[in-house]
Amino acid sequence: MCHAVLFTAPKGNGRLALAAMLAKTLLCENSVTEPCSICHSCQLFEAETHPDFHVIKPETEGKKISVDAVRTVNKYAWETSHLGGRCIILIQNADSMGEAAANAVLKTLEEPPLNCYFILFTASIDHMLTTVVSRCDKWHLKLPHESVVKCWVESELFESVPLQVIRINRGAPLAAKAFVERGSLALHEELITEFSAYVALKQNLFIVTKKLIKSGSDALQWLSFLLLDVMKLQLGTTEGIVHSDSMILVEQISYSVSFTLVMRQLTALNRLKNDLIKNSGLNHELMLSRWLSDFQ
Ligand SMILES: [Zn+2]
Known part of the structure; x- marks a missing residue:
């Protein structure tokens, strides 16, 4: 295996579980294909106290x-591992590394220590340093078809x-399962209505x-999807519409506002979403009501 693996997959796709399974396998003292769950290393891993997993x-x-x-x-990567085996470094949301952090990782990736392995995952490589991406073996995790996902979520939640x-x-x-479990289904319905x-x-x-x-x-992302659906409908297509179970609402908005206004508001919403994430000190209520008032 290459010294660095980069998974690309959306959040909520089991990517963390897969990355952890790979790390556990690489650290296992008995097996190379799957963790034995018996050895000292596997037991430390399960107890979340493995000294060579960072x-x-x-x-x-x-x-x-x-x-x-x-x-x-x-x-840690350059030190001898505590158990004398491999050292694994897992980087979650690797696209969240700023330039300085990415360059610090790059230094180790360029000349990886013998027994050190990197596992990175990200939703998208668009915001990652290309030199970091090029040093990794890239694994793209494909999503199952949405009908299969729907069946699975329904069987899990009864x-x-x-x-x-x-x-x-x-x-x-x-x-999707977590969305229903935390009560977002009702919140989403109320909000878009x-x-x-x-x-x-x-x-x-x-x-x-x-x-x-x-x-x-998450609410701003829901509205972002909704406005994009409205634009699609105004352009005469229903292909790729997210709010397929709320078409009455999508139609209601599409009759009420012009395509140009929806496009302008969607652009402003996406900018607002980023501003609010980056700067928690902003007055959310004021900025959201300003954005809403621009529909008038
Ligand atoms: Zn084991």
Whole structure:
């Protein structure tokens, strides 16, 4: 195996479980194809206390991986492993590495220590340093067909789930399951209903703003999908529509506002989404109500 593997897969696709399984296998003292779950190394891994398995990830979702975190782990890479075997470094959300952190990883990737292996995963390589990507063996994890994902989620939850839940979660099974489990199904339904009524009637701006804040950070992505669906419908296509179970609402918005306005608002929404993630000190309520008022 190459000294570095890069998985590309969306969040909620089991990529962390797969990366952990690979790490456990590489560390196992008895097997090369799958972990034995009996040896000392496997037991330490299961107890999450393996001294030669190091994880780097953003401190909080949406934040950058710090260069200090990379430097600390790089140091372990050059030391002799505690158990005398391999050393594994797992980098979660590798696209969250800023330039300094990515360059620090690159140094070790260029001349990897003999028994050190890197496992990286990311949703997309677009924001990764190309020199880091080129040093890795790239594995793209394909998603199952959405109908298969829907069946799986329903069998796990013992309830029927609308197809749009799978699409909102980009076809990732674990993400779709978690969406239903944390109650986002009802929140999403309420939000898009209130939002489309607001766009059609230009009333209740305050209520929709509150609903957006209550629905959490994913809500802006839901509206982003919804506005893209509206644009598709206005262009005369239903192909690739996310909100396939809420077509009445998509139609309601598409009759109420022009294509140009939807496009402008979608661009502004995507910019707003990034601004709010990057800068938690911003006044969310004010910025969201300003964006909503631009529909008038
Ligand atoms: Zn083992």
